[in-house]
Structure formats: C-alpha cells, structure tokens
Amino acid sequence: MARAIAHDEQGRLLPQAGHGDSDIHDHGHDDHGGEHPTSTGLNNVKVLMWTFIASECLLFGSLISTYLAVEGRTIPNTPGPELFDIPYTSVSAFVLLFSSLSMVLALAGLQAGDQRQLRIWLFVTAALGLVFLGGQYYEFSTFYFEEFWLDKNFLGSSFFLLTGFHGAHVTVGVIWLLALWLYSLRYGIAPEKSLLVEISGLYWHFVDVVWIVIFAVVYLIPYSRIEGGGH
Amino acid sequence: MATTTQAPPRVLRRPVEAPSGLWSWLTTVDHKRIGVLYGVSSFLFFLAGGIDALLIRLQLGKPMNELFSPDHYNGFVTMHATTMIFMALMPMSVAFFNYIVPLQIGARDVAFPRLNAFSFWVFLLGGLIMSSSYLVDAIPNQGWYGYAPLTIREYSPGLNVDFWIVGLQILGVATIAGAINFFVTIINMRAPGMSLMRMPLFCWMTLITTVLILLAFPVFTIALTELLFDRHFGTTFFDSTRGADPLLWQHLFWIFGHPEVYILIMPAFGIISEIIPVFSRKPLFGYAAMVLASMAIAFLGFGVWAHHMFTTGAGPVAYTFFALSTMLIAVPTGVKIFNWLGTLYGGSINLRPPMLFAVGFIGTFVIGGLSGVMHGTVPVDWQQSDSYWIVAHIHYVLFGGTMFALFAGIHYWWPKFTGTMLNDKLGQATFWTMLVAFHVTFFPMHFLGTAGMPRRMSIYPTGTGWDFWNLVATVGAFALAASVWLFVMNAFISLRRGEPAGNDPWDGATLEWAIASPPPVYNFARIPTVSSRDPLWVEKRSEETAVELGFAPRRAVAVVADPVEARVHMPNPSFWPLVAAVGLSMIFAGFLMPWYLGAFPLITLLGIPVLMVGITSWSFEPAG
Amino acid sequence: MSRDYPGADAEARHGSTAHDAHAHPTPATYIKIAVILLIITIAEVVVLYIPSETEGFGLTWFQPVLIPAFLILAAIKFVIVVGYYMHLKFDDSFFLRVFGFALLIALTIATAVIALFHGISL
C-alpha cells in the first residue's frame, strides 16, 4: 500500500499517524503496515523487546550469581550436583537449540511469503518448547523423589528457583507461539507483518540463550567438580 | 483485527475535547492525565510518609518516651522510608516524566500509551496494598533494607514482611514497565530535528534514569522473590542454619540499592538543569559535560554497592576498591555542580520560587554529597555506620536534594499543568520555611550521630546528652510539615482563583512552553521541527529580530492550528490496562491471603486468568 | 522513509539504513549453524567425561582447564545464537549496544559477587 508522507508548504513533515500508539497489530489504518516514522527509524516494539531482553539479563544474572555465590557450600549428607543426569539434560539442551532453528525457519518462511512453512515451523517450535517443559517436569519429579528439592539446602533452593524461572519463561513463550500459530491458521500473517513473528522469535531465542548459560554454569561446572573431587 | 476494515485515514479517534468523568480517568491513556494521576497519588503518599516521620519525631522528642511500642515505632520507620522512596519520590519523578518528557521532545504521547496506563494502575494498586498493612495492624517493621535473616519466617512470623515483599514486587513491575516505555519514547518519539544532543537535559536525565531502573530493579525483584520463596515455599536462601549466607541479601539489595539512589536523584538533576538556565536567562553552561557526567555517574554507580557493607568484613581489597570507586563518583557530581554555578555566573538571576528551590537544592545537596564522601572512607564509616549521621546524610540528599528539586519542578511547571499561577508570596514563604525547617531538623542529626546515637532505636535513656538535639529535630520536623501545608494551601488557592498563566509565564526555552496551558489533548497541532537546543528561545529571539528588521515572523513551532485540519491521530482510551493491573496485583496479593489451593495461594491462581484476559483483550482491541 | 528535516544527517546513521539491514542469512545457513551448535553441545558433554574416563591415558591434566573450557564453549554458542538467530550481527548496531551494555553490567556484577563470596581477592 502506498505510504504517503504529507508535507506542508515549507517542506516540513506533517503529523504522522505513527506518533500515537505503536502497537504491532494493525489498527485499520492505511499507513500502519510499514515502519513507523520514529526518530531512529527502528520499530518501537522491537526497541521495546530488546530493552526488555537487556533488563532480563540482570534478572537471570542475579539468579545465576545467587547459585554460584554459595556453590560448593553444601551441608553434609544433603543431595548435590551428583544427581544431575548430564546426558539427559544435554538432550533437553539440544531440543531447545533445535527449537531456535525452527523459529528462524518460521520467520524466514514468512518473509519468503510461504504461509505453510510459517505454520509448520511455528508449530514445531511450540511443540519443542512443550517437549522441553515435559523433560523439565520429569527431571524435577525425579529429583523430588531423590530428596533433592527446594527446601532441602541452598543448592536446591537456587537450582529450582533458577531453572523454574527459566521454565516459566519457556511456558510464556509456548503460549505466545501457540497463539501466533492459531492466529496464522485462522487469519494468516502477511509478510509485512513479519515483526509479529520476529518479536516473539527474539524472546524465544533469548530464552534459549539463557539455557545455554544454565547448561554450562549450573549443570556442567558443578558436576565436573564433583567428578574431579570424587576420583 | 483489522486488515479488513478500511477506516478513513488519520481520523480523530481520541476526541480533541477532553472527556470528563470517572470512567474517562479509569480508561485514560493520555500521558498528561496519567502524569496528573501519578502526581496526585504520589503527593498523597508523600503526606502519608510525612505523617510517619512526624510520629517518629514525636517518639524521639524526649528520652524514655513510651508513646509508641517499639514494634509500632519500627513500623513507622520502615513505612516512612518505603513510602517515601517507592511511593512518593520515584512516582513523583515519574509524574514529571509523564507530563513533561513528551512535551519537551515534541511528541503527541509516549511510545506505548496503554502500557503507560498499566504502569500507573500497577503502581497505585501496589501502593494501596502496601498501605493497607496499617488497616490490619501488620505494618512492615523490619527496616526498609529488609536485612536477612531478620526477615525470614522464623524471626518475622507475621504478615508484616509479606506486605513489604508483595507491595514492592508490584511497585517494581510498575517501575520497570514505565522505564521501558520512557526509554523507547525518548529514543524513538523525538520530533524531527530533536537529536539526542539537542534534547533538554530533563529528557537526558529521564533516559539515564530509565537505564538505571532497567539494570537495577531486576536484581531487587530476584532478591524479593528469593525472600518470598524463603517465607512461603521453605527455600533456604537466607537461612544460615541451612547452608546459606545472609550476606547474599545485602549484596543483592545494595547492588540495587545504590543505583536506586541515582534513580532518585537523576530526575532531580534534570529538573534543576531546566530551571537554572531559564531563571538565569542564559543557556546551560557545559551541556555536553553535563550529559557525560551523568552517564559517568550512572555507570560508576553500579560499582560502589559494597560501601554499604564496610562493616561486614569483606577484606582490604574489596574495601579499597569500593572506597575508591565511591570517591570517584564525587568527580562527575562535582562537574554538575560547577556547571550549574557556571550557568548562574553572569546570568540575570530571577529569584522566583522555582529558582529559590533550585538554588536551595544546590546548597543542601552539596552538604549531603560531602557527608556521603566522608562515610565512603572505610575507617570513618566504621565510626558512622548505623548512627544518626547516616540518617542526616540520606535526608540531605533525598529531602534537601530530590524533594527540593521536585518542589522546584512543581512550582516551575504548575502553570503548565493547571493554566494558573501559584502565588509568588506564598511560594517564597514555602521555600524559606522549608529551607530553615529542613536544616533545623536534619543538621542536628550530624551531632547526634557523632555523639553515638544509633539510628534504629525507639527509646533512649536520659543522660546520654542526646535530648536537646532530638528535641530541636522534632520541632524542625513540625515546621517542615507547616511548610508543606503552605504549599498545599497555595495549590488550592491557585486552582480556585489563580492568575491565568498564559502559554509561557517564565520565558521558557523548551517546547512545552510553546503550547497552551494546560496543553490540548493532542499537545502539538503540528509536530514541531527542531533545529537547536533551547528551541523556543531561538525562535522567540529570531522572531523579535525579524520584527525589528521589518520581516514577517515565521514560527517553526506551530502554536495554534486547527487539529482537525492537521489530521491529528490519537490512541483510543482503554479499560484493559486496569484489568491487567488488577490481575497482576492479585498474583502477588495472593500471598497475603489465608486461602490456599494445595501449595499455591488461591488469589494468585485466580489472578493469572485475569491478567491473561487483560493482556489478550489489550492486544486485540484497536489501539486507535 | 523521508527524513528531509534539519538535523536528519545526525540520525541517518540509524534510520534509513535499518531497512536494508534485513539481508538475512538463508535457511541453509541456519541449518549449518544448528549443526555447529549440536557439535559444540556434544563437545561439552564429551569434555566432561574425558578426565574421569581416561585417567589411565595421562589426560588428568585436563581437569584444571575444564571450567574455562565450559565457559568458552558456552560463550561461543551464546554469540552464535545471538548473532545469527537473533540477527544482532546484521541488525542495527543500536540493539547490539543496548544488549551489550546490559550484558557487560550483568557479567561484571556477577563476577564481582562470585569473587567476593569465594574469597578470591582481586
């Protein structure tokens, strides 16, 4: 659609609709499809998402610091990192990595104008997210029966709060992706609305990136110290 | 969802005439109305926190006073600090962000008007939930810093600490949501030509404040969540008997707590930097230095938190590092002070009430800053830590600093908010009463601290030598209350029969003075084009020159134009931010209720669908 | 997008180029990246089991470098996902600066806290 930019007689920009609410959804406007005339040329919602992600770095940073600050100070005869099942967790880690792949494929499909690709990969991403959550549920319940729980010791508290917080983020992401998927099934998403998918993708990849850090710092490092100390 | 409906382009969705009535306030997304809501509610919380302060001073007015029980006294101390910091000073700064920033950058609204409304409702609900602790006699009483392990269930079994956690979590969400919104607004909603280095300093300080909030508040959120889990789900984050380290709380708290000090003072710096040039009739001295100094303060502010923990035995290396970084911050702060002095120097100074408060700010803030550097020195801190010296310092920076600046801002922008002037004489009286009362109240606390009076005692014996200065401070506190009362009177008189202010009563330099007072719903009928710092000064002066030379004056900032003809487009009002805010508050407030479903609080579980309905409806309604 | 107002130059650095920056990698690149990520993840797990399983082969020297190895491998995966899947490598540098600054602060504070708790003097 034509994006007319109005000028007054001195060549100055006339007021643009985009200076109102810059929601990513269409509002029934002629000139909302493209970029909003923002000061930087960057889309408001995308700036919002990156700002939010930046802020989340501190959220997860604090949780990881908590875990590592008191790491290694387990009280005797309480469960510790020796319970971690590294091969099992590495499968989980790869499930999440692969969901990141399917997420970019969904976006690439949409940008190529291929609705089928978009729908398939959106669904695959959400499904992989659910697989990850199922895996986490199984892992948590195994730990629970092995007497490793959030009220047992500091390690348990910080482990379950950190991984639980991450799991909550995955849950929100899955709901978001499923909503997008249903929306794309019912209405389709126009390629110029690819921002809808891109924003959810940014969130999803960030959640994946956090897991990359958790996998190394929370699982591998403490486990390696047990191994090293034990032998 | 509306790819199908073809509305006529750029119609007026939000009526140009401001609607009235309760419903219009509940659904408003207008940044100016939200600013007024923030301003009024934060001022009411300011009065509530002030009453706490008076009760504290009544109790400490004489030795061996048994007016209040130690428990209640602790409650007043905790709620005074919590209310003032999170429910009065910060939201009052946010009121100015809301009202002034879009006007100064030449925008019609913030980037996300409904998110803005959401922030306000969350803030209000959080504040009300926190304050409702008075009704059930469970006032948070562990101190505003909430040091572990005093806060764990074993030592604080009542709901007191829960009210504190829940209230602060809700307020934290409001703060973070607001910060993201203003960050995007300032980055992306500037009028054409308003480059970052042409922005008014108040907008710069707002931008830096939002960055500080976004980096500091998540840390506090996590600390509070850990405490919440300790109290409700049996985790052991702060329980040293089960392998934890209570110092963890202090670290997390102060990693947030020190940047929080700058979150409180940066908007004040911004307000002062607007007022001093206008009332000195010359541009701000050292604009770029001012911006860079503020960035330096914000950045360094993340590397000093352990100066609050010099008595915890962190070791010489940590002590040296944190003492040095603390003193380093004094350098950019000094740069700012000298820039303000440089602006005053040689200016034609106009001592109206806003300027009086601004100059008063510089004086008292310097005293507070210097006492801060003093206990940034480790051995000195060992002497002063936990004494009344600290109380003196914090009030010099937060009352003598932030609150003076906020009063300066209120007096400065009041004509813009209401269209009427505040009475000058009453404003002068407010300032002088407040200045004298402030120093009478808080300067003696330096003596009390040096004489060894601890900061957290509800009752002190006779014969300590603390009686006299405590009495002086109590008298001063009531005089301070009188000065606030003078302002309230002034405000009511102005609203009833104040002189009309006109667009530009102070010969302002920034865009908000180009438009009507109070501004129309759409702010600018035509988005202005900016080609300089102090755009309005440049225009007014070149206009005068043009008239002198016989040319027809031409204004880039359109003051009057028919908004319908200019095809202004405004967002729709919305009810869903309020619904989402209620849902979010329920999620946290569930932890205060006795009803549980298994391990989970019932209200929390009910809040989740309410929040989801709010967010979903919000996403799918036409924004306007 | 038209930006014919005074001072547009100052901001042209962002803005007008932002649209061209959408030269995304192709799906084939994305799949290659996923394979690399898989290999690194496998490497992490293998590295974990080397020291204990191969003591007899004189590889115990590997134990001290284990933690740095995990951190480096995780950092590589992190950079790849952020750079390619989140398009940070191709997108406007403003996003990189926002994210990078927060990450810098988070990493610095986390390192300092961990060092303080483990009694590591700087």
Ligand SMILES: [Cu+2]
């Ligand atoms: Cu501090």
